[in-house]
Amino acid sequence: xxxxxxxxxxxxxxxxxxxxxxxxxxxxxxxxxxxxxxxxxxxxxxxxxxxxxxxxxxxxxxxxxxxxxxxxxxxxxxxxxxxxxxxxxxxxxxxxxxxxxxxxxxxxxxxxxxxxxxxxxxxxxxxxxxxxxxxxxxxxxxxxxxxxxxxxxxxxxxxxxxxxxxxxxxxxxxxxxxxxxxxxxxxxxxxxxxxxxxxxxxxxxxxxxxxxxxxxxxxxxxxxxxxxxxxxxxxxxxxxxxxxxxxxxxxxxxxxxxxxxxxxxxxxxxxxxx
Amino acid sequence: xxxxxxxxxxxxxxxxxxxxxxxxxxxxxxxxxxxxxxxxxxxxxxxxxxxxxxxxxxxxxxxxxxxxxxxxxxxxxxxxxxxxxxxxxxxxxxxxxxxxxxxxxxxxxxxxxxxxxxxxxxxxxxxxxxxxxxxxxxxxxxxxxxxxxxxxxxxxxxxxxxxxxxxxxxxxxxxxxxxxxxxxxxxxxxxxxxxxxxxxxxxxxxxxxxxxxxxxxxxxxxxxxxxxxxxxxxxxxxxxxxxxxxxxxxxxxxxxxxxxxxxxxxxxxxxxxxxxxxxxxxxxxxxxxxxxxxxxxxxxxxxxxxxxxxxxxxxxxxxxx
Numbered sequence: 001x002x003x004x005x006x007x008x009x010x011x012x013x014x015x016x017x018x019x020x021x022x023x024x025x026x027x028x029x030x031x032x033x034x035x036x037x038x039x040x041x042x043x044x045x046x047x048x049x050x051x052x053x054x055x056x057x058x059x060x061x062x063x064x065x066x067x068x069x070x071x072x073x074x075x076x077x078x079x080x081x082x083x084x085x086x087x088x089x090x091x092x093x094x095x096x097x098x099x100x101x102x103x104x105x106x107x108x109x110x111x112x113x114x115x116x117x118x119x120x121x122x123x124x125x126x127x128x129x130x131x132x133x134x135x136x137x138x139x140x141x142x143x144x145x146x147x148x149x150x151x152x153x154x155x156x157x158x159x160x161x162x163x164x165x166x167x168x169x170x171x172x173x174x175x176x177x178x179x180x181x182x183x184x185x186x187x188x189x190x191x192x193x194x195x196x197x198x199x200x201x202x203x204x205x206x207x208x209x210x211x212x213x214x215x216x217x218x219x220x221x222x223x224x225x226x227x228x229x230x231x232x233x234x235x236x237x238x239x240x241x242x243x244x245x246x247x248x249x250x251x252x253x254x255x256x257x258x259x260x261x262x263x264x265x266x267x268x269x270x271x272x273x274x
Numbered sequence: 275x276x277x278x279x280x281x282x283x284x285x286x287x288x289x290x291x292x293x294x295x296x297x298x299x300x301x302x303x304x305x306x307x308x309x310x311x312x313x314x315x316x317x318x319x320x321x322x323x324x325x326x327x328x329x330x331x332x333x334x335x336x337x338x339x340x341x342x343x344x345x346x347x348x349x350x351x352x353x354x355x356x357x358x359x360x361x362x363x364x365x366x367x368x369x370x371x372x373x374x375x376x377x378x379x380x381x382x383x384x385x386x387x388x389x390x391x392x393x394x395x396x397x398x399x400x401x402x403x404x405x406x407x408x409x410x411x412x413x414x415x416x417x418x419x420x421x422x423x424x425x426x427x428x429x430x431x432x433x434x435x436x437x438x439x440x441x442x443x444x445x446x447x448x449x450x451x452x453x454x455x456x457x458x459x460x461x462x463x464x465x466x467x468x469x470x471x472x473x474x475x476x477x478x479x480x481x482x483x484x485x486x487x488x489x490x491x492x493x494x495x496x497x498x499x500x501x502x503x504x505x506x507x508x509x510x511x512x513x514x515x516x517x518x519x520x521x522x523x524x525x526x527x528x529x530x531x532x533x534x535x536x537x538x539x540x541x542x543x544x545x546x547x548x549x550x551x552x553x554x555x556x557x558x559x560x561x562x563x564x565x566x567x568x569x570x571x572x573x574x575x576x577x578x579x580x581x582x583x584x585x586x587x588x589x590x591x592x593x594x595x
Contacts, residue, residue, distance in 0.1 A: 003392070025417060045432060082313075093304075108311070149310050149314040225413070254409075262397075264404075
C-alpha cells in the first residue's frame with residue numbers, strides 16, 4: 001500500500017517518541033552518574049560539567065560492590081551451568097527412552113511451570129533453615145536451579161525430539177556408550193536450545209531481587225540487586241552515588257545486549273510463549 | 275524402539291557376562307533423569323505442596339503448631355485488619371491488571387503494527403524498546419523513584435522546563451497517583467517485550483491475507499481493526515493472561531518504590547506485598563505465617579485458574595492442527 005508522507009510522518013514520530021521514552025531514563029541514569037550531587041540537585045537534566053569517575057570510586061568504597069559483583073557472577077554462573085547440565089540430560093532421557101512413566105514425569109515438571117515459586121517461599125525458607133543454608137549463596141543457587149529446571153526440560157525435550165536418532169545409533173554401533181553419545185554427538189547440535197535456556201536463566205538470576213531479600217542477611221553475601229537496597233538505605237540523599245550504583249548494576253546486561261541483542265530478544269520471547 | 279534394539283544386541287552377544295553388563299548399563303540410563311528430578315522435587319515441588327498444607331495449621335513464628343482446619347482462611351477473609359488489608363490489596367491487583375492491559379497491550383500493539391509495516395531501522399527500534407526488560411526490576415524501581423521525586427526528580431523538572439509545570443506533582447507521594455505511577459513504570463519496562471510477542475504473531479499471519487484485503491479495497495484502519503486484530507487475537511489473549519498472572523504476582527516495583535507497606539497509606543499495597551508482611555514482617559503486632567500461607571493458597575488458586583486457560587487454549591490449538 002502506498003503511504004502518504006503524512007502517514008510516514010506519524011509513524012516515525014511515534015517510533016522516535018517511544019524511543020525517547022524508553023531510552024531517556026537509562027541515558028539520564030548514566031549521565032547523572034558523572035555529576036556531583038550539587039549538579040544533580042540544581043540542574044537534573046543538563047549534561048555533566050566534567051567527565052569524572054569519582055562517584056564510581058566512592059560508591060565502590062562505601063558499599064561492598066566488589067563482593068556484590070563476585071556473588072552475582074558466582075550465583076548466576078553456577079545456577080545457569082547446573083540448570084543446563086541437569087535439564088539437558090533429563091530432556092534427552094525423556095525424548096529418547098520411553099518408559100511407562102515418561103508422561104507422568106513431564107506432568108511432574110509441568111506443575112512447576114504453572115505455579116509461581118515465590119508463593120512457596122515460607123516452606124522453602126524453612127527448608128533452607130533446616131539445611132543450614134539460610135544466609136549462604138547456595139540457598140540462592142538451589143532455588144534458581146529448581147525454578148529453572150521445568151522450563152529448561154521442556155525446551156530441551158522439544159529440541160531433542162527434532163534431532164534424528166540415526167546419528168546417535170550409528171555412533172553407538174561405532175562403540176560409544178550412552179554418555180559418550182550424549183556429550184560427543186548430541187550436545188554440540190544443541191546450541192540453539194542451550195542459548196535460549198542459558199539467556200532466560202541468566203537474565204532471571206542476575207536480576208532477581210526477591211530471593212536474596214529473603215535468604216541473605218550478611219551484606220558481604222549480597223548480590224548486586226540486594227546491594228542496591230543497602231546503598232539506597234544508607235546513602236539516600238547522595239544521588240550521585242545512587243546513580244553511579246544503578247549504572248554499575250545495569251551495565252553488564254546493557255553491554256551484553258549491545259553485542260547480542262537478537263539472541264537476547266529471541267531467547268527471552270521464546271521463553272514466554274513456549 | 276530403543277529398547278528393542280538393545281535387546282537384539284544383547285541376545286546376539288555371546289557371553290552371559292556381556293548380557294549382565296548391558297542390563298547394568300540400561301539402569302544407568304536413569305541417572306540422566308535423577309539430578310533434575312531431585313533438585314526440582316526437593317527445592318520446588320516439595321515447598322509448593324507444603325505451602326498448601328501449611329495453611330491448615332496454626333503457627334508460632336516459623337514453627338508449625340497444630341491443625342486448625344480452615345481457620346486461617348476465615349481469619350484472612352473476615353477478621354480485621356487482615357480482611358481490610360486483603361480486600362484493599364485485592365482491589366489494587368485488579369486495577370494493576372486492567373490499567374496494565376490498557377497501557378501496555380495497546381501501546382505494544384500499535385508499535386508492533388507500525389514496525390511490521392514498511393519502516394527503516396526496524397532492528398534499532400526493536401532493540402531500543404526491548405532494552406529496559408534487561409534491567410533488574412529493583413534497579414528500575416529505584417531509578418524511577420529518583421526520576422519521580424517531587425522536588426529533585428527529572429520528570430517534574432522536565433514538565434516545568436517545557437511549560438507544563440501545572441502537571442508536576444508528587445507522583446509516588448500522593449494516594450491518587452502512586453499506584454498508577456508504579457503501573458506505568460512496570461509498563462515502561464515490559465512494552466518492548468510484549469511488542470515482540472505481537473510482532474511474532476503478525477509475522478505468522480500469511481501476508482496474502484493482507485494482500486487480498488488490500489485488493490478488495492480495505493483502507494488502513496479497516497485492515498488494522500478488522501483483519502489484523504482478529505487474527506492477532508491468540509497473541510493478545512496469551513499476553514492478557516500473562517499480564518493477569520504478573521499483576522497478581524506484582525511485588526518488586528511496589529517494594530522498591532514504596533517499601534513493604536505499600537505506601538502512602540497502603541494505597542499501593544498488593545497481595546504479594548501483603549503476603550511478604552505476613553510471612554516476614556509484622557501485621558497486627560506480629561508475624562502471621564498461618565494467615566500468610568492461606569493467602570498463598572488463594573493466590574495459587576487465582577494463578578492456576580488463569581494458567582489453565584492458557585494451557586487449554588494451546589491444547590485446543592494443537593488439536594485443530
